[in-house]
Amino acid sequence: MKDLFGGAAPYYAKYRTRYADPAIEHLAATFGADSVVLDLGCGPGTVAIPLAARVREVLAVDPEAEMLAEGRRLAGRAANIRWLRGDSRTLRELPAFGHVVMGRSFHWMDRRAVLAELDGLLPPGGVVALVGPPRRVAEEPWEPAMRRVRDEFEVNTFTAANTYQATGVHYEEVLAGSPFGVLDRVRYEQRHTYGLEAVIGLQLSYSYTAPARLGDRLPAFTEAARRELLALNPAGTWELVSVTEVLTARRPPRSP
Numbered sequence: 001m002k003d004l005f006g007g008a009a010p011y012y013a014k015y016r017t018r019y020a021d022p023a024i025e026h027l028a029a030t031f032g033a034d035s036v037v038l039d040l041g042c043g044p045g046t047v048a049i050p051l052a053a054r055v056r057e058v059l060a061v062d063p064e065a066e067m068l069a070e071g072r073r074l075a076g077r078a079a080n081i082r083w084l085r086g087d088s089r090t091l092r093e094l095p096a097f098g099h100v101v102m103g104r105s106f107h108w109m110d111r112r113a114v115l116a117e118l119d120g121l122l123p124p125g126g127v128v129a130l131v132g133p134p135r136r137v138a139e140e141p142w143e144p145a146m147r148r149v150r151d152e153f154e155v156n157t158f159t160a161a162n163t164y165q166a167t168g169v170h171y172e173e174v175l176a177g178s179p180f181g182v183l184d185r186v187r188y189e190q191r192h193t194y195g196l197e198a199v200i201g202l203q204l205s206y207s208y209t210a211p212a213r214l215g216d217r218l219p220a221f222t223e224a225a226r227r228e229l230l231a232l233n234p235a236g237t238w239e240l241v242s243v244t245e246v247l248t249a250r251r252p253p254r255s256p
């Protein structure tokens with residue numbers, strides 16, 4: 001659990017795709033303006049910060065101190081976010097909350113265990129929401145170049161234990177089989193332009209190529225990335241459309 005994203009937090013905050021505003025608005029409308037929401041695996045506040053402007057309070061929880069520090073810095077004066085060190089195994093230690101959101105973080109957790117735990121903690125109308133890329137995503141246009149670099153540096157892409165790739169079970173299946181089996185899905189598209197520095201910065205935001213993982217090979221890695229990316233596309237600019245999926249999960253209504 002320690003240092004999964006060592007040194008990645010500033011790159012994460014700067015270069016990872018922000019979620020489309022309508023996705024955040026959909027979450028806020030689902031939870032309600034008076035709600036207290038747990039953002040579990042909050043990272044540098046990608047969801048917590050924009051969501052806090054639309055709900056009563058956000059409990060922003062992450063095991064990584066560097067991520068929490070970056071979030072605190074970015075949140076500035078927002079007074080209704082509590083940044084708390086913790087993880088999916090320490091939910092009982094948290095103040096009470098009414099709903100939960102997990103942005104690109106569910107795959108880091110023992111998914112069934114966390115849903116069972118949430119069933120004990122959430123009130124009757126409590127919603128569990130997952131935010132992130134959809135199940136099938138097109139490969140990013142720079143991937144062929146970055147794959148060559150990762151091969152050269154012998155870094156594997158998957159470090160999370162509970163991804164579909166690792167378990168053969170998709171998150172929807174886990175949710176559908178949980179106490180929160182009533183699912184609803186909405187998708188939002190955004191256009192982005194990435195320059196060379198942004199594509200390299202993005203690589204340093206991933207757990208598997210985070211600065212701490214590369215150690216003293218970091219300068220050589222970024223140099224190799226620059227070389228391969230420019231060989232792939234001498235203009236050094238990429239256009240792409242990202243898709244954010246918001247999947248909400250509720251308990252089935254009780255029969256009278």
Ligand SMILES: C[S@@+](CC[C@H](N)C(=O)[O-])C[C@H]1O[C@@H](n2cnc3c(N)ncnc32)[C@H](O)[C@@H]1O
Nearest residue numbers: 041042043046064067087088103104105108109
């Ligand atoms: C890819 S980042 C997502 C950050 C942010 N929620 C977003 O949507 O961009 C995944 C985060 O999950 C955190 N994490 C890893 N294991 C966790 C666990 N067992 N419980 C809670 N969070 C965890 C990591 O520290 C990291 O900050």
